[in-house]
Amino acid sequence: MQHEKSLEFLQIAMKYLPEAKEQLEKSGIELSMEAIQPFMNLFTTVMAEAYELGKSDAKSETE
Known part of the structure; x- marks a missing residue:
């Protein structure tokens, strides 16, 4: 189960990676x-x- 969640989290991160890369490069960080x-x-x-x-x-909350 934990491995499956880690993969989901990585997929989320990869979704936003281009935006993060662009912002970092604007700041001079490759x-x-x-x-x-x-x-x-x-x-x-x-x-x-x-x-x-x-x-x-x-x-x-359900208890």
């Missing part, structure tokens, strides 16, 4: 896939934690 990898890992960790928090909140 973005490569090698440079972005640590951020993608951080993103999936944050999203997994947010997902678990939402899941926990939803569960407590």
Whole structure:
């Protein structure tokens, strides 16, 4: 289950990657896939934690 969510989170990140790349390049920061990898890992960790928090909140509301 966790792996499936990680893949979903990565798909979301990839959806917005072109916009992020454009904004960074406007600021003079060049973005490569090698440079972005640590951020993608951080993103999936944050999203997994947010997902678990939402899941926990939803569960407590139904009890």
